[in-house]
Amino acid sequence: MKILMHMCCAPCAVYPSKKLLENKNEVFGLFFNPNIHPIEEYQKRRTTLEQFSKQSDIPVEFIDGFMQSEWETFKGTTEERCQMCYSLRLQLAAKYALDNGFDSYTTSLLVSPYQNHDLIKSLGEKIGNQVGIPFYYEDFRTGYRQGQQEAKDLGLYRQKYCGCIVSYNETILQKFSKKAQ
Ligand code: SF4
Secondary structure, three states, rough: EEEEEEEHHHHHHHHHHHHHHHHHHHOEEEEEEOOOHHHHHHHHHHHHHHHHHHOOOOOEEEEEOOOOHHHHHHHHHHHHHHHHHHHHHHHHHHHHHOOOOOOEEEHHHHHHOOHHHHHHHHHHHHHHHOOOOOEEEHHHHHHHHHHHHHHOOOOEEEEEEOOOOHHHHHHHHHHHHHHOO
């Protein structure tokens, strides 16, 4: 199968792409993550995926977008915010896959035990049905630690928070304020 993988970041892409290649699939990456804030972090993760693309020989298409204010002003629960965040990225990936002759699309988000896995799976399938392209589902979480270790061995930058400004404030800023107390 020719599979388009939405890549949320390089470290998360390591294990799923390796697994799909081992199973004789063709894998192409797509970077579209307007949820990564602030801009310095966005650029860092983008550059790291460029690095991984060269190291792994997996072609990656980069579609830039940066939408910090949408996340800052979002009114809703954490789950609703993450649903908006997943949907935005999966919709673009599904359309890109359909328009460019892929057999299916998937996302590296499926590797992370810190993401809402069931929500990603159901959104991936729903959006795939709406757009007209199958969503490739596999529970890649079994390879999470292996992928992170390989990312470390490759010298890839590994971020400390999910991505949006809200998750940045919750994890990084809280950590600093605790240290200062
Ligand atoms: S916590 Fe992660 S998945 Fe949820 S909105 Fe923020 S970046 Fe997106």
